[in-house]
């Protein structure tokens with residue numbers, strides 16, 4: 097096994113036309129490597145192609161062309177080994193209501209061909225905090241418990257790569273933290289590579305080492321989380337004037353505005369304009385500063401900037 101858990105080359109998926117719907121090119125020649133041992137975020141607006149990509153990795157959707165390698169196994173050459181290397185926690189709560197969590201995990205292990213002697217059902221039940229519900233009918237489990245059971249089902253064959261499709265969508269804060277603690281532990285203690293999609297950019301920023309952004313089936317960015325956020329060179333200085341004041345003249349390259357609460361905000365490129373020059377212009381205008389704050393961009397700003405530009409071009 098090399099240093100990449102996943103290697104994707106020229107991956108294309110075109111869904112066939114159906115009825116009045118024309119064919120849909122959901123993925124357009126995507127190249128993407130995901131380092132082993134990382135927590136990797138796959139982001140993109142609705143309909144960008146994230147689920148298509150994940151479902152191809154999981155073996156649930158057939159690719160049109162390109163090469164996919166999972167844990168060193170080519171999907172076309174070694175389909176069984178590549179499938180055994182990956183576990184997927186789906187978005188939908190598709191759980192058989194008549195199974196107990198223990199039975200559901202046993203059945204799943206059977207589907208993956210894990211021999212009885214090598215099953216880790218009790219360990220998985222403990223990891224997902226469902227030991228005391230192991231023999232309860234799934235229909236009696238809360239939504240949060242069902243979601244944890246889905247995570248457990250993705251783990252029965254001890255995959256090296258775990259894919260989570262919107263794992264915390266519609267989940268309350270407490271459960272979200274518990275899911276994340278579980279996932280971090282898997283990553284740290286067992287070195288499991290985690291790939292996740294999420295709509296919560298703050299969550300991606302906190303959890304992911306690296307991030308890829310997909311838009312209209314194309315990869316438009318792929319970098320470490322810190323480098324992505326660092327790409328946005330903008331900085332905003334927010335000044336609350338003491339008493340009445342009008343927006344002062346600013347050096348070229350500074351965008352000024354006044355907020356509803358009366359604060360002035362000045363946005364500029366850190367690399368081009370020094371904060372001192374902005375403060376100096378404020379002082380020159382005779383404005384007395386009551387309070388001052390700065391705002392730095394976050395992943396959400398990067399995401400919006402990247403996906404809205406591409407959206408216009410498409």
Ligand SMILES: Nc1ncnc2c1ncn2[C@@H]1O[C@H](COP(=O)(O)OP(=O)(O)OP(=O)(O)O)[C@@H](O)[C@H]1O
Nearest residue numbers: 111112120122140141142143144145146147148149
């Ligand atoms: N089975 C299908 N048949 C035809 N078109 C499909 C099919 N599945 C997805 N698509 C289309 O392919 C494109 C990519 O869809 P996909 O579900 O991969 O996006 P996504 O990024 O996961 O979106 P979301 O964030 O909404 O889940 C969309 O235009 C979608 O309508």
